[in-house]
Amino acid sequence: MPNLTVTNLSQAVEEHAAVLGLIPVMDHGWIVTLADHGGHQLSVMTRDATGPTNPDVSVFVDDVHDAFARTCSAHLEIVHPLTEEPWGVTRFFYRATDGRVINVGMHTQSH
Numbered sequence: 001m002p003n004l005t006v007t008n009l010s011q012a013v014e015e016h017a018a019v020l021g022l023i024p025v026m027d028h029g030w031i032v033t034l035a036d037h038g039g040h041q042l043s044v045m046t047r048d049a050t051g052p053t054n055p056d057v058s059v060f061v062d063d064v065h066d067a068f069a070r071t072c073s074a075h076l077e078i079v080h081p082l083t084e085e086p087w088g089v090t091r092f093f094y095r096a097t098d099g100r101v102i103n104v105g106m107h108t109q110s111h
Contacts, residue, residue, distance in 0.1 A: 001033070001041040003103070005054045012044040028087060051080040055093050055103035064090050064106040071104070084108060 006012040013024060013032050022034035022042060031045035048054050061067045068082045071094045079101055080093035091105030 001043055001058050003031075003043045003045055003055050003058055006044045006046065009044060009046050016042055016044065048080075050083065050085060051093055051103070053079060053093070053101055056100045058103040058105065060105050060107070062106065064092070064104060067104050068092050 004012065009030075009032060013034065016022060016034055017024070020034070020036075020040075020042065022036050022040065024032050025035045025041075026033040028049065030047060030049050031043055033041055033043045035041045043058065045054055064082070071078065071092070076097075077095040078092060079095050080091070080103075082090065082092040084090045088108055089105045090108045091103055093101050093103050095101055
């Protein structure tokens, strides 16, 4: 899912919801994910709550630990370490060779 960095979160949510027909399905105050019933999603964010930079895209996988090991084996830069976040996601960021930052995560337990 793409992550757009915005300066005005509520305005961005309003605009993208109106144009794309998406509704907010998650709101942490710094990131809002919009979605429709067909599985289309878009996140807008001001600044990542725990990461050192905003990721360009988020990809959720079945096994984040395996993805982390494969990222290390590929010798890609780890931008944000494998972390169990308080909002029920375990994730890490890596930087692709083109410079894009990818947030890789999986849902763990809700807090």
